[in-house]
Amino acid sequence: MKLSRSSLLLATLVTASGLISSGGCGGSNGTGVGADGGNGDATADGSEDGPGTGDGTVDTGSASDSSTDGHGSGDGAGSHDGAGSGDGAGSADGAGSGDSGAPSDAGSGSDVGTGVFGDGGCVTLGSGCTSGSECCSGTCSGNVCAYPTCGSVGHACTGNGECCSQTCTSQTCASVNGGACDTLGNTCTTSSQCCSGNCVLGSCQPSSFCQQTNDICSRGADCCSGVCTIPSGQSVGACGAPMTGGNCSAVDGMLCTAVSFADGGCGGNCCSRLCAPWGPTGVDICQPATGCHVEGDTCTSDGECCGSQALIDAGLPTSGHPVTCVNGYCTQHLGCAPNGDVCKLMSTSCNANQDCCAGLGNSNTACRQDNVGVPRCANGNCGDGGSACATSADCCNGDPCVPNPNGTPPYICANTQCVPSCSPCSTTADCCPGYSCISGVCDPCGGGTPGDGGTTTGGDGGTTGDGGSPPPDSGILNCSQFGQLCDPDAGAPCCPNAGGLVCVGGRCTQL
Numbered sequence: 001m002k003l004s005r006s007s008l009l010l011a012t013l014v015t016a017s018g019l020i021s022s023g024g025c026g027g028s029n030g031t032g033v034g035a036d037g038g039n040g041d042a043t044a045d046g047s048e049d050g051p052g053t054g055d056g057t058v059d060t061g062s063a064s065d066s067s068t069d070g071h072g073s074g075d076g077a078g079s080h081d082g083a084g085s086g087d088g089a090g091s092a093d094g095a096g097s098g099d100s101g102a103p104s105d106a107g108s109g110s111d112v113g114t115g116v117f118g119d120g121g122c123v124t125l126g127s128g129c130t131s132g133s134e135c136c137s138g139t140c141s142g143n144v145c146a147y148p149t150c151g152s153v154g155h156a157c158t159g160n161g162e163c164c165s166q167t168c169t170s171q172t173c174a175s176v177n178g179g180a181c182d183t184l185g186n187t188c189t190t191s192s193q194c195c196s197g198n199c200v201l202g203s204c205q206p207s208s209f210c211q212q213t214n215d216i217c218s219r220g221a222d223c224c225s226g227v228c229t230i231p232s233g234q235s236v237g238a239c240g241a242p243m244t245g246g247n248c249s250a251v252d253g254m255l256c257t258a259v260s261f262a263d264g265g266c267g268g269n270c271c272s273r274l275c276a277p278w279g280p281t282g283v284d285i286c287q288p289a290t291g292c293h294v295e296g297d298t299c300t301s302d303g304e305c306c307g308s309q310a311l312i313d314a315g316l317p318t319s320g321h322p323v324t325c326v327n328g329y330c331t332q333h334l335g336c337a338p339n340g341d342v343c344k345l346m347s348t349s350c351n352a353n354q355d356c357c358a359g360l361g362n363s364n365t366a367c368r369q370d371n372v373g374v375p376r377c378a379n380g381n382c383g384d385g386g387s388a389c390a391t392s393a394d395c396c397n398g399d400p401c402v403p404n405p406n407g408t409p410p411y412i413c414a415n416t417q418c419v420p421s422c423s424p425c426s427t428t429a430d431c432c433p434g435y436s437c438i439s440g441v442c443d444p445c446g447g448g449t450p451g452d453g454g455t456t457t458g459g460d461g462g463t464t465g466d467g468g469s470p471p472p473d474s475g476i477l478n479c480s481q482f483g484q485l486c487d488p489d490a491g492a493p494c495c496p497n498a499g500g501l502v503c504v505g506g507r508c509t510q511l
Helices: 309-313
Strands: 057-059 228-230 237-239 275-277 284-286 367-369 375-377 401-403 411-413 436-438 441-443 501-504 507-510
Touching: 275 507
Parallel strands: none
Antiparallel strands: 057 228, 228 237, 275 284, 367 375, 401 411, 436 441, 501 507
């Protein structure tokens, strides 16, 4: 499939100097915070009980740092944090090419390894892929990085690596969550059996860019909640539930209970107010809103939260009470709602207010949808490229609001409607078609601009290319994910397995 030179999509690839990441893909080598407690020596049920007397480990590393949708600054344990791929299931584990087959093409599953979750230059579970060599798990099934073949709970084993749970007890594969649900890799007949909510070709497979509550994990960064409870003496555990409050119960990446467009744009139980299909799998999850993180959502630093002191210093409207990141979640705002926080449109009845700081006394004009449809408090006048923003609703032409490589202000409007390979992003919708936002940059980094088969070079984002196909195994998907620009006539349709996405107004959305 080729992208035409005349396509609108390719016309937007050139971006302003300063929006291209100067380094390679991925974040630095930070790690999640270890804790002593969680009753990990007895329950292993994925619950997070806080500091206690148990001898388990609760890893509260940020989910956003490993998030395939890159929500965060990438300063923690991410999918490219350089921890080497030798500790996990790579091609040496019999993964084969894995470019379109079932999870069974991963080989015998004789050594699953904790590396399936992502440690060093590989693509994490649930991400889009074209080859098994790109995936941390070594398995690419249906263009999604899948969990490799392994022994289900109850299967005979001689070592941990033979089991999907990576836990062999008394020569039998044991559960890591007390049987609450079937974790990744285990056999299934219906999606309701799986913690991930996604049964594919007889095994539980990822539904999102992060693991759901009670699913298997090796660190907090694997989990949507940012919490992984690991029993003493084990290398893996189960994801804990998110510690949200207020008007939401599901953070970015979690399965959601309502489709935003069907429930009037409210997003069901999502803190981001956006429940929509995750591009690679087609399963409805809470999509990250563009730009800053909304109230109740996950975070790694104060500056990521809407209404933070950093955004106040950038001149965005405020109530004078900075929002902070506490225990990995953005706190509730005090007073009027800062730019970027969710609000209620006149056409909806969502459980949110209209008291945007940018439009007190005239709230109707201050609550506008960002470029993926989330109603956000925004400035009355849009900003050009390089100007401070909290969300794409602050930017002209629907341009993305992306992390600022210079750090101050934390988010700036891009000069284009999509950002190319290696450029900073807050969500996959920021990236040009074919790329996903992984650890804060559009990946595959350096894998070529869609349509030219070459690499992105220089401070201007490179050239638009000659309309050729991507190089083999480049990792570039030949379709657009939710919120991304699309143009079926130019060879950039919406991903066919993404829950009925359609191209409306130049972006993939769900009717």
